[in-house]
Structures are given as structure tokens and as C-alpha cells.
Amino acid sequence: MIRIYGIGGYEEVGRNMTCIEVDEEAIILDMGLYMDRFVALQEKGIEMSYENLLAEDAIPDDGAIAHLKKKVKGIVVSHAHLDHIGAIKWLYSRYNAPVITTPYTAEIIEKNAKVKKLIRVNINSSYKISRNIGIEFINVTHSVPQAAIINVKTKYGSILYGLDYKNDSHPIVGRKTNIKKLKELDDVLLLIADSTNANEEKKTFSEVIAKEMLRDIMLGMETSEHGIFITTFSSHIARQKSILSIVKTLGRKAVFIGRSMYDYIESAEKLKIVDFSEAEKMKIPKKNSRKLEELNKKKDEYVFIVTGGMGEKNAVLTQLADDKLPLKISPHDFVIFSCNVIPTPTIRANRQILEQKLHRKKARIFKDIHVSGHAAREDLRDLIKITEPRHILPAHGSIDKTASLAALAGEMGYELGKNVHIIQNGQSISI
Ligand SMILES: [Zn+2]
Structure with a gap:
């Protein structure tokens, strides 16, 4: 039976x-x-x-x-x-x-x-x-x-x-x-x-397609002198690996920020699934204020990969949009959403609010740079x-x-x- x-x-x-x-x-x-x-x-x-x-x-x-x-x-x-x-x-x-x-x-x-x-x-x-x-x-x-x-x-x-x-x-x-x-x-x-x-x-297309889309933006556009902020799912280790390799080609350094992203990456490194040793990782940004202040002075030398693609209230991208951190999103900085929006009411609403805040900051926004x-x-x-x-x-x-x-x-x-x-x-x- x-x-x-x-x-x-x-x-x-x-x-x-x-x-x-x-x-x-x-x-x-x-x-x-x-x-x-x-x-x-x-x-x-x-x-x-x-x-x-x-x-x-x-x-x-x-x-x-x-x-x-x-x-x-x-x-x-x-x-x-x-x-x-x-x-x-x-x-x-x-x-x-x-x-x-x-x-x-x-x-x-x-x-x-x-x-x-x-x-x-x-x-x-x-x-x-x-x-x-x-x-x-x-x-x-x-x-x-x-x-x-x-x-x-x-x-x-x-x-x-x-x-x-x-x-x-x-x-x-x-x-x-x-x-x-x-x-x-x-x-x-x-x-x-x-x-x-x-x-x-x-x-559903391969993950390499998402990598090419990211490459097209990060290596094909006028990014010099601008900050680049990317958000993706914390658990998406393959996407983070692609970003890391493009950041390297761009001649910048990757900084991963956010508690859940830190945890997923730490576990992947522990099991030798990936090696992100050349990137900086920051679990709780508020505890790293001085460091973020330093990074903010030379934003064009880094790419910041942060949590918060769904507009979650406590995630790093929302904190940045709300000016709660020493790291700042300035006009014409790039904000790349390498994720879709989970199509449910609360998440949709949160994401819309986040985008409005980013528009007010005059950020250049790139959405849906993603494959499922x-x-x-x-x-x-x-x-x-x-x-x-x-x-x-x-x-x-x-x-x-x-x-x-x-x-x-x-x-x-x-x-x-x-x-x-x-x-x-x-x-x-x-x-
Ligand atoms: Zn799943």
C-alpha cells in the first residue's frame, strides 16, 4: 500500500x-x-x-x-x-x-x-x-x-x-x-x-546566460567612477561565483555583505564547493561602520554584492536605500537586481517600495538580470x-x-x- x-x-x-x-x-x-x-x-x-x-x-x-x-x-x-x-x-x-x-x-x-x-x-x-x-x-x-x-x-x-x-x-x-x-x-x-x-x-536557460547578462552590463557600460551594487539570492552560490569572476575582469574587488549571504557562502567554502578567498565578506554591516566608511571613499574600486533583492525591511539593500549605513548609493550608481521578484503580495509590495527609494536616489536600476x-x-x-x-x-x-x-x-x-x-x-x- x-x-x-x-x-x-x-x-x-x-x-x-x-x-x-x-x-x-x-x-x-x-x-x-x-x-x-x-x-x-x-x-x-x-x-x-x-x-x-x-x-x-x-x-x-x-x-x-x-x-x-x-x-x-x-x-x-x-x-x-x-x-x-x-x-x-x-x-x-x-x-x-x-x-x-x-x-x-x-x-x-x-x-x-x-x-x-x-x-x-x-x-x-x-x-x-x-x-x-x-x-x-x-x-x-x-x-x-x-x-x-x-x-x-x-x-x-x-x-x-x-x-x-x-x-x-x-x-x-x-x-x-x-x-x-x-x-x-x-x-x-x-x-x-x-x-x-x-x-x-x-x-529554462542555463546559468551561463545570467552570467553573460551581468557581463554585458558590468563590462559593457560606463561604470568608471560609479558605485556598483548587485543583489541576488543569498543561496545562489553559482551567481555569486559568476559575479566574482566579472568583478575581477573589471579590475575591482568584490565585497559580499549580509548575514544570510555570509552563511551560505561560509558553508560552501567549508565544503570546498567554491573559493571566495579573494573577496571581502561582511556578516553584519552595522558592526563594520568604520570599514564601510573607508570603502565609501573609494567606491569605484569595489563591487558590493548585498542581500535584499526582495525588498526585505532589514536587508542590506534596504538599509542602503534608507541611508542607515556609512556606505552610500549616489546618483548614477548602478543597482543590479540579479533576481526575479517572488510574485506574492507582501514581497511585491516591499520590492516596489525599495525601487521607489532607489529612484529618489537617482540610481541606475537594472532588473531581472536573472534566469530561473x-x-x-x-x-x-x-x-x-x-x-x-x-x-x-x-x-x-x-x-x-x-x-x-x-x-x-x-x-x-x-x-x-x-x-x-x-x-x-x-x-x-x-x-
Ligand atoms: Zn529551491
């Missing part, structure tokens, strides 16, 4: 959590935050208790698997983004099970939550969780190091948990998606698939073709996104309700 429970992420992009019950055992896949609601709570200054987060839908509601608590043998985590790991801090203690993940993801989890038992499994390696359940972390490209499609191996066949994946043939950090392994799987019972970009009729880490419709078609799953369960999106993936599966011969399943948070299917 196999039953799949959609706990979170089946009605929104965020708070991802799925449970798979195999006879007398079960595992949980991911425990993520819904960032929009989380940020909204932070801004209201409300206490971050389990009850408050649950009431605001910022974390998954695991009520649908209350009866499975004793059966759960492991919490398996796909990658280090907060919408996949961020709720571990509040939900982990509700289960008597270890967290199992790749080494980089484990490093980030340790910075975010207290976890008694954390099992590290190398990428492209397997681990036997219990009598009936084994897992394998199949390497995929995404926008954070060591992301994996989790292959859940059972006697009924494989279940592929393919959230947050793209097929990048020219990754900047790490290896290519392990297509060979995915092709070898000949008994895929179910593919739980990433619907984020299922309604975009294209292929999520497969688009035509990549998803390839993934379905390669893995030939018997059933498909669209996840990681609101209903319009999961429906787009179901429609794509329909084009490929699948039938809604029969072997393509759309569920909402708290619902389950038996296959």
Missing part, C-alpha cells in the same frame, strides 16, 4: 512538505516556509511561535498525518532553500526521526534549526532508511549547491520527488543533472513534479519522457500552476483523475 499526502506546497509556491506512507512505515519529504507569510509576520513583529506561524499559514499544517507520527522513519530534504528547510525548526520535534540530506543542505539546516540527528548522504548516493524504504539523492541543477531529485525506493516501484529542478547543461557550480541515472530508472511509479514554471512555454532555477514547460516534458512515470503528481505551485502541468501530462497521454492527480494541502492519494 502506498499513500501520498500533500501537506504543503500544493496550493502555493512555498511551505513544501509531502509524506509518503509505505505499508507500516512513512517518510516526510521537506519541511519548508511560506516566505511571503513569514516575511509578513516578521514585519508585524509577531512572536515566531509554532502556533502563530501555523495560524498565518507560514508553515505546513501536518494535521492530515497526525495518525502517522509513530510510523515516520525519516525526514528527507531535497535542497537548502528556506521553502524546503525553513519549517524544520518548528516541526522537527513533532517526529521521532532523523533528518537525512546532502552535506551542503545539512550545513545550512544546522545554521537554522536544532536537529539532534542529521544524516549526511553524498549526492548521487543511496541510503536505506528502514525495512521498506530506501532513498537516493540524484544530482540535479537548481540555484543552490547539491540539490537533488529524491528517488524513494519501495517494493512497489520508485517515487521520484522532483521538486526544484532544472536541466542546465552548463552549470557554473557542481555537476550537470544526472540524466543518465534518471534514464536508467525503469520502474517509476510516481513523479512528484515541479509546477513552478509549468505554464511558461520555453526551456526551475524547469519550464518544455524541460518538464523532457523529464516526463525520460522517467516514464506511471503516475504524475504536480506540486510546488498554486492550482493554476499544478493544472498547467496536468495539462502538459494530458498532451502526453496521461489522464486527469486516472494517472495525473491534482490535490490540495491536506489531501492524499493512494496508488
Whole structure:
């Protein structure tokens, strides 16, 4: 008997959590935050208790698997983004099970939550969780190091948990998606698939395209005598590596500023995934006032890579826009957003406010210098073709996104309700 429970992420992009019950055992896949609601709570200054987060839908509601608590043998985590790991801090203690993940993801989890038992499994390696359940972390490209499609191996066949994946043939950090392994799987019972970009009729381009866009601006424009500020996702180590190499060509020095960016980079350096030793790193800018004052005097010798692309109130870019630091954004300085805007109400509003402040400073603004880490419709078609799953369960999106993936599966011969399943948070299917 196999039953799949959609706990979170089946009605929104965020708070991802799925449970798979195999006879007398079960595992949980991911425990993520819904960032929009989380940020909204932070801004209201409300206490971050389990009850408050649950009431605001910022974390998954695991009520649908209350009866499975004793059966759960492991919490398996796909990658280090907060919408996949961020709720571990509040939900982990509700289960008597270890967290199992790749080494980089484990490093980030340790910075975010207290976890008694954390099992590290190398990428492209397997681990036997219990009598009936084994897992394998199949390497995929995404926008954070060591992301994996989790292959859940059972006697009924494989279940592929393919959230947050793209097929990048020219990754900047790490290896290519392990297509060979995915092709070898000949008994895929179910593919739980990433619907984020299922309604975009294209292929998601390689990370090298983002690098070329950045190069075009930083090396092709009149930057001399101007400050350059770039913001990107803190976890996007590949993007930061590209920026570092362009900064070097430009003859400047890179300065990474911000707590979360510092943490993600520190973990990547610790595991020798990258070497950023030639850059300066600053965790808390307010504690480095004198240093920032010095840097401000010769801004044209540096490029500042800062947190805050979503307009978060306490992030470095907002502090700069609010003149709260000795480092200043002057008229005609470059502000490059090497990120998209997560399309949710709070985040959109925050970002708009930030841009207005930057306009008032007469900064030159460059937006969307970015490629996504999520497969688009035509990549998803390839993934379905390669893995030939018997059933498909669209996840990681609101209903319009999961429906787009179901429609794509329909084009490929699948039938809604029969072997393509759309569920909402708290619902389950038996296959
Ligand atoms: Zn992700």
C-alpha cells in the first residue's frame, strides 16, 4: 500500500512538505516556509511561535498525518532553500526521526534549526532508511549547491520527488543533472513534479546566460567612477561565483555583505564547493561602520554584492536605500537586481517600495538580470519522457500552476483523475 499526502506546497509556491506512507512505515519529504507569510509576520513583529506561524499559514499544517507520527522513519530534504528547510525548526520535534540530506543542505539546516540527528548522504548516493524504504539523492541543477531529485525506493516501484529542478547543461557550480541515472530508472511509479514554471512555454536557460547578462552590463557600460551594487539570492552560490569572476575582469574587488549571504557562502567554502578567498565578506554591516566608511571613499574600486533583492525591511539593500549605513548609493550608481521578484503580495509590495527609494536616489536600476532555477514547460516534458512515470503528481505551485502541468501530462497521454492527480494541502492519494 502506498499513500501520498500533500501537506504543503500544493496550493502555493512555498511551505513544501509531502509524506509518503509505505505499508507500516512513512517518510516526510521537506519541511519548508511560506516566505511571503513569514516575511509578513516578521514585519508585524509577531512572536515566531509554532502556533502563530501555523495560524498565518507560514508553515505546513501536518494535521492530515497526525495518525502517522509513530510510523515516520525519516525526514528527507531535497535542497537548502528556506521553502524546503525553513519549517524544520518548528516541526522537527513533532517526529521521532532523523533528518537525512546532502552535506551542503545539512550545513545550512544546522545554521537554522536544532536537529539532534542529521544524516549526511553524498549526492548521487543511496541510503536505506528502514525495512521498506530506501532513498537516493540524484544530482540535479537548481540555484543552490547539491540539490537533488529524491528517488524513494519501495517494493512497489520508485517515487521520484522532483521538486526544484532544472536541466542546465552548463552549470557554473557542481555537476550537470544526472540524466543518465534518471534514464536508467525503469520502474517509476510516481513523479512528484515541479509546477513552478509549468505554464511558461520555453526551456529554462542555463546559468551561463545570467552570467553573460551581468557581463554585458558590468563590462559593457560606463561604470568608471560609479558605485556598483548587485543583489541576488543569498543561496545562489553559482551567481555569486559568476559575479566574482566579472568583478575581477573589471579590475575591482568584490565585497559580499549580509548575514544570510555570509552563511551560505561560509558553508560552501567549508565544503570546498567554491573559493571566495579573494573577496571581502561582511556578516553584519552595522558592526563594520568604520570599514564601510573607508570603502565609501573609494567606491569605484569595489563591487558590493548585498542581500535584499526582495525588498526585505532589514536587508542590506534596504538599509542602503534608507541611508542607515556609512556606505552610500549616489546618483548614477548602478543597482543590479540579479533576481526575479517572488510574485506574492507582501514581497511585491516591499520590492516596489525599495525601487521607489532607489529612484529618489537617482540610481541606475537594472532588473531581472536573472534566469530561473526551475524547469519550464518544455524541460518538464523532457523529464516526463525520460522517467516514464506511471503516475504524475504536480506540486510546488498554486492550482493554476499544478493544472498547467496536468495539462502538459494530458498532451502526453496521461489522464486527469486516472494517472495525473491534482490535490490540495491536506489531501492524499493512494496508488
Ligand atoms: Zn529551491
